[in-house]
Amino acid sequence: MIELENIEKIYRSEGVSTPVLKGVSFRVEAGEYVAVMGPSGSGKTTLMNILGCLDTPTGGRYLLDEIDMVKLDDDELSRVRNRKIGFVFQLFYLLERATTLKNVMLPLIYAEEYPADAEQRARNSLLEVGLGERMNYHPNTLSGGEQQRVAIARALINDPAIILADEPTGNLDSRSGIEVLSVFKRLHRQGRTIVVVTHDRFVAEHAGRIIQLKDGVVTEDKAVAEPRDPEAELQDPERREVAQ
Amino acid sequence: MRALGVAAEGLSALGARKLRAFFMMAGTIVGIAALVVIMAVGKGTERKVMKRVNNWGPRAIMLISGGGKDLPPPDMTVTTLTLEDADAVREEVDDLELVSPMVWKLYTTIKHEAAQLRSVVWGVEPNWHRAYDWYVSYGEGITAEDVATLSRVCLIGRTVREELFGEEDPLGKRIYLNNVGLVVKGVLEERGTSPGGGDFDNKLVLPITTAMRRVLNVDYLGAVRLITAKPSLLSRQAEDIRELIHNRHHITPPQEDDFRIITPLIIAGMARGISRTLYILLLVLACLSLIVGGVVMMNILLVSVGARTAEIGLRRSLGATRTDIFLQFLTESLSVTLLGMLLGCLLGWTVCLVLANTTQISLVLSWQPYAVSVVFALLIGTFFGVQPARLAARLHPVEALR
Known part of the structure; x- marks a missing residue:
């Protein structure tokens, strides 16, 4: 599904070039739940921008569903983002002036054709993240965890190939964070492909596989023997301590 | 359909901040109202002039003693x-x-x-x-x-x-x-x-x-x-x-x-009362007010682009193209000027009615000022909306989301 081959990203400003990614290669298969881990400055945000087609690499190949993203222009990348990628950001990025339902429907505006069942799809999306009751609320009346779940519902509405989450729990208290992680777990069980970018080992250990990034190269890439179970953590506060 | 959806987003941004929207359209309202009133006065004057000239005889010259x-x-x-x-x-x-x-x-x-x-x-x-x-x-x-x-x-x-x-x-x-x-x-x-x-x-x-x-x-x-x-x-x-x-x-x-010669031209000049120069000066002032209003609107929009970078980044990440963002912001500026125009026309029309009922000023209400207003609103909305819209569209999604 995702195939990165020797991805390089060099930032140039005023004659100084700063290499951020120095040849990153890995594959993510459909249905995988992968965490990309690394300290700040490791290039993980840049990697996630490239994975999310928000940015283009300066070298290498990035195949998403067998199409080389490096060759696409800005409009085509926009279309890919709309159809294949569901973003979940650390800061949620919900429009305060719109209701939960409208927020979830937002990506549909940029679809090639506005679906006739847009509202129904948004309702289903919200049901999927357990927010069926909150459809006509405005984001600022929701808790942080609920807001992030709205963002996940928004990411789901176009039935994306991958869900790309950038520090999805970074702005949440530990309980809300685990609630969000449990949503990811459920989506993973339904067969969705999820890539979570984080600096937090506790968060990463919920995934089935951890890719370690350091100074722009992959230093480690291995399966998690026993992924953490957010459901159990919600039951047992002891297990949550690690998250602090 | 897609363009309509994008346009609706521009409108909703406007509705969400009504006071800001009002400030953006204040210049347009005043300018358009002034334009409507001035044009009504101008047309009223011209009608008066025509009547006087016709009474005088459009082909008549008088050679008068004294x-x-x-x-x-x-x-x-x-x-x-x-x-x-x-x-x-x-x-x-x-x-x-x-x-x-x-x-x-x-x-x-x-x-x-x-x-x-x-x-x-x-x-x-x-x-x-x-x-x-x-x-x-x-x-x-x-x-x-x-x-x-x-x-x-x-x-x-x-x-x-x-x-x-x-x-x-x-x-x-x-x-x-x-x-x-x-x-x-x-x-x-x-x-x-x-x-x-x-x-x-x-x-x-x-x-x-x-x-x-x-x-x-x-x-x-x-x-x-x-x-x-x-x-x-x-x-x-x-x-x-x-x-x-x-x-x-x-x-x-x-x-x-020891004589004087009166022509229809002189009659017209006397009937006109306010001189043509003054009339044109007033028109220019109304247009200036529109332009100043446009500049104010542009600046508010520029600030708003700055304040809404995260929103722009989000929309880009959800699949909005540069064109979509451009259209959203242009819709915002165009709705400001068009709505400002509607309110301005209403205000101008009211002022005309009040003037007509309380003063001797001859006014003619006609459709032309409204047509001119629509053109002005579109021109100013576009001219002063393009810059902020381009700024918004040019934002790199990664920069915008940072």
Whole structure:
């Protein structure tokens, strides 16, 4: 599904070039739940921008569903983002002036054709993240965890190939964070492909596989023997301590 | 469909911040309202001017005795304008359809039996009827024979008829003017009042020869009314006449003229009241207000692009293209100016109604200011909206989400 081959990203400003990614290669298969881990400055945000087609690499190949993203222009990348990628950001990025339902429907505006069942799809999306009751609320009346779940519902509405989450729990208290992680777990069980970018080992250990990034190269890439179970953590506060 | 969705996003951003939206459209509201009012006043003025010129006669030049710049009546104490002058004009100025000399006597007592009235007396030639397009509604007009024979006849206006004759039939009755008895041979068509408030129908018209030799005992004219055959030459003809009379009266500027020439152009200038320059200045001010409003709107939008980078980044990440973002912000600016225009039109229209009901200013409400307003709103919305919209569209999604 995702195939990165020797991805390089060099930032140039005023004659100084700063290499951020120095040849990153890995594959993510459909249905995988992968965490990309690394300290700040490791290039993980840049990697996630490239994975999310928000940015283009300066070298290498990035195949998403067998199409080389490096060759696409800005409009085509926009279309890919709309159809294949569901973003979940650390800061949620919900429009305060719109209701939960409208927020979830937002990506549909940029679809090639506005679906006739847009509202129904948004309702289903919200049901999927357990927010069926909150459809006509405005984001600022929701808790942080609920807001992030709205963002996940928004990411789901176009039935994306991958869900790309950038520090999805970074702005949440530990309980809300685990609630969000449990949503990811459920989506993973339904067969969705999820890539979570984080600096937090506790968060990463919920995934089935951890890719370690350091100074722009992959230093480690291995399966998690026993992924953490957010459901159990919600039951047992002891297990949550690690998250602090 | 997609464009509509994007446009709706632009609108909703506007609705979410109503005070900000109001500030953005304030300049447009004031500018458009001013434009509507000024154009209504301008159009009202033009209509007034047209009416005055038509009353005057769009092809008529008046050569009037006495200097200065006033409209008729002539200064009958000035005795230098003569029948010979009129003949010279007739002979030497080309393309004149009519030359109609006249003597005037203002507010002279005329009597019929016990009744009397102070009336304006005109001594005219037969072509006077055509020169003023003023005929008898009853009876007969002045004929060449009347003039040739100094016949003691006259025509009267409606006011004279009412005051001196009441219900009586005036035809064949005698009116006394300076002890000369004049037989009424016709009643003139009604003309109503002049813009200055004078009564056109308080008039007694008699053959010019009768007036000069029998009644008033003068050998000079009050005025000559000339009708041009070629309106495009009118101004030049007026100048030719001025030169001719200068020569005949031995006047060399800067010596003061002992006559004046009134053309439809002068009438229009007097009727206009507010000058064309002032009118144009006001229009320019209204346009300036629109432009200033546009600049204010642009700055608020520029700030708003800065404040909404995260939103722009989010939309880009959800699949919005640069064009989508551009259109969203352009929709915002266009809705500001279009809504501002609607409110401005409403305000302008209200001001016009108030002015029309409380002042003497002549106003004409028409569709043109509204059409101009739509064009202005679109132009300003686009012109001042493009820059912020481009700024928003150019944002790199990664930068915007940072």
